[in-house]
Amino acid sequence: MKTIFRTEDIFRIPAAAGASPGSLMATLIDIQGACRHLPRKALEILARRTGRSLVDLYGLVAFHPGLSLERRGVHQLSVCGGSACHVAGSRAVREELEHQLGIQLGETTADRSFSLHSAGCLGACAVGPVVVADGTCHRSVTPAGVGAIIGHCQGSHRQPPLDQDPCFFPVEVACPVCNASVLSHEHRLDGHRMVALDWTIGSQRGWVRLSSLWGDYRHVTEHPISRYTIARFFCPHCHAELQSEWLCPLCDGPLIPLVLRDGGMIRFCARRGCEEHMLDLGD
Ligand code: FES
Known part of the structure; x- marks a missing residue:
């Protein structure tokens, strides 16, 4: 009995992927979590399995801020770009993050440690500016507090070797x-x-x-x-x-x-x- 693994096995795409819109999105999020991006190959397999066009899937990826065609960093930082956070000083926080990481909004550091994004209102307007780092919400962030957020990410998880x-x-x-x-x-x-x-x-x-x-x-x-x-x-x-x-x-x-x-x-x-x-x- 031979065991043949194809690329779809590596992506662990379940047989029921795409049976409902929810299961399709859940599969996309799972692959994004495992690979830190959505490889074109994975989207092609999903398109074949679900009968949807690749264009359709690319549209979903473009619409969902948590999905990306480009490989993201180990740590995800999102700065709220909503109005209340802007008034509270999110721009200075964002600039400090860009300065300390050496990247611009939407970019990933060369060592693939950090990706920096902007998010829409995160629902915590009263305690802005808000930064979400690896799923943890930091409130009332000031430029002086940016270093601690980055340090906390680095301390919580080391980037695994590629292999x-x-x-x-x-x-x-x-x-x-x-x-x-x-x-x-x-x-x-x-x-x-x-x-x-x-x-x-x-x-x-x-x-x-x-x-x-x-x-x-x-x-x-x-x-x-x-x-x-x-x-x-x-x-x-x-x-x-x-x-x-x-x-x-x-x-x-x-x-x-x-x-x-x-x-x-x-x-x-x-x-x-x-x-x-x-x-x-x-x-
Ligand atoms: S505007 Fe930032 S949480 Fe609402």
Whole structure:
């Protein structure tokens, strides 16, 4: 009995997602909480499951201030932008937050620790200015109190290493023909060795370095590859072509197999721009 995990399993999208408007929103919020953003792949899966258009889902994300297509920081800070808080001095509080974090409203710090947002009236007008930090409401905030709010966030939770993020975990992979590791010694991404493969498209040849974090689609190529082009992939050691009998369920492109060091296989779509990949943990 084989266990095959697809990206939707990683996002833990329940079978009943989207059966009602409430369940759809709950699923979006769950994915946002786990991944700190809504990956395009997750929205595509939800669109397929629910029969709604992607545009519809993007509209929901744009409307809901708690949802984001961009990866947010570990700590979420919202400054009330309502009239009562404005009169009470929220602008100076916001400017102090921007100054101490080194970002503007709507941005995330480079180390992905903090995101800063503006919110509509939070319903505590009598005790403004109000700042919500990681779900905790701080009242009557002054610029002098901003440092304590940031410090409290930092003390309450340290940013987990990337490989402890539930949506991104490293995989150790090898060539299915010669069994040699295809992890590069020279190329690293976020501290993790990248997957090194060779490719051809027609008469053009080159190398590609893929992120070895499951769920991460970043890569570097020797030559640019046009979107939607299908490449043939080869082991950099034995030079065997990496082939399988499987086709991508999303785009019908060939799925490229790699052996997982801990048992099982990973398969990814050979079409540039298609993000389908599967984790097959074997018997
Ligand atoms: S205006 Fe800020 S809580 Fe209402």
